[in-house]
Amino acid sequence: MHQAEPAQSIFPGSIGILVGATWILLVMMSAVRAAETDANVNKIRIEYFDPDPPDPTLRRVYELAKERRPLERMQEIFSAFRLPIEVTLRTGSCRGMANAWWQRPAVTVCYEYLNEILQLLPEETTPDGVTRDDALIGQVFYTFFHEMGHAMFDLFAVPMFGNAESAADGFAGYLILQFGREPARRLITGAAYSYNRYVHSPEVNAPLKAFSDIHGAPAQRFYNLLCLAYGADPTLFADLVDKRYLPKERAIHCKREYDQVAFAFQEIIAPHLDQQLARQVLDKKWLSEVKAPDLSRDRP
Numbered sequence: 001m002h003q004a005e006p007a008q009s010i011f012p013g014s015i016g017i018l019v020g021a022t023w024i025l026l027v028m029m030s031a032v033r034a035a036e037t038d039a040n041v042n043k044i045r046i047e048y049f050d051p052d053p054p055d056p057t058l059r060r061v062y063e064l065a066k067e068r069r070p071l072e073r074m075q076e077i078f079s080a081f082r083l084p085i086e087v088t089l090r091t092g093s094c095r096g097m098a099n100a101w102w103q104r105p106a107v108t109v110c111y112e113y114l115n116e117i118l119q120l121l122p123e124e125t126t127p128d129g130v131t132r133d134d135a136l137i138g139q140v141f142y143t144f145f146h147e148m149g150h151a152m153f154d155l156f157a158v159p160m161f162g163n164a165e166s167a168a169d170g171f172a173g174y175l176i177l178q179f180g181r182e183p184a185r186r187l188i189t190g191a192a193y194s195y196n197r198y199v200h201s202p203e204v205n206a207p208l209k210a211f212s213d214i215h216g217a218p219a220q221r222f223y224n225l226l227c228l229a230y231g232a233d234p235t236l237f238a239d240l241v242d243k244r245y246l247p248k249e250r251a252i253h254c255k256r257e258y259d260q261v262a263f264a265f266q267e268i269i270a271p272h273l274d275q276q277l278a279r280q281v282l283d284k285k286w287l288s289e290v291k292a293p294d295l296s297r298d299r300p
Contacts, residue, residue, distance in 0.1 A: 049092035080277035138190020145172035231258030
């Protein structure tokens with residue numbers, strides 16, 4: 001008796017080819033998406049320019065910058081952003097102008113500005129625990145983060161009703177607060193130290209023209225930064241209120257202010273982040289260990 005042949009597909013070869021082709025297409029599409037992602041991250045370039053014209057003071061700042069590598073740090077931190085163009089972070093002399101700014105496609109921080117930061121650092125750890133190193137790193141981070149905030153608003157066409165300078169301050173403060181509790185504490189208090197000379201006196205005397213600047217008054221920026229930090233973590237930053245650096249009348253609104261900034265960042269900026277790279281950046285150790293003070297000189 002003839003045994004029946006097993007049933008076969010009508011188009012066995014076509015289906016095999018179709019399945020194989022579909023699988024190849026999916027792999028190719030994944031590769032294209034990965035390539036597009038890779039092409040849009042790590043688009044930060046850096047440049048340290050020699051002081052021009054030559055200046056011994058600025059030369060020392062330049063050499064210190066090359067040694068401490070702030071641009072390399074910023075390059076790594078902002079490598080996680082998917083930018084539409086290459087962005088250059090650079091330092092250079094600005095012919096006597098102590099300033100920093102974003103002008104597409106570059107963030108520029110002047111050696112004069114960095115020298116001003118260096119000149120005003122505390123000689124020793126302050127009673128509030130701000131070390132000289134934390135004051136330096138906190139202010140440098142805050143400066144670059146602020147200018148990169150301007151860059152993000154520009155490159156991603158972020159709409160805003162309010163003042164762009166205040167928004168950039170919010171971007172900078174929020175970003176600092178994402179680095180973990182201990183680093184955030186040190187960076188925030190270090191950044192706030194830049195306003196130290198403005199907040200010693202309870203009375204402020206200034207010409208009316210001083211309030212015409214697009215930037216907020218230093219004391220306002222000081223309170224805004226502290227409020228953002230307190231709103232993010234009232235326990236970590238409780239002493240800001242206890243020591244009356246931040247008035248209680250303002251502190252009760254700080255959670256809402258932080259939530260407003262956090263919502264804006266998550267809605268507008270976070271979609272442009274490579275989340276895996278961002279996590280690697282935030283998990284990295286950016287600050288040196290805090291060394292215990294040497295008390296041997298105080299012993300009998």
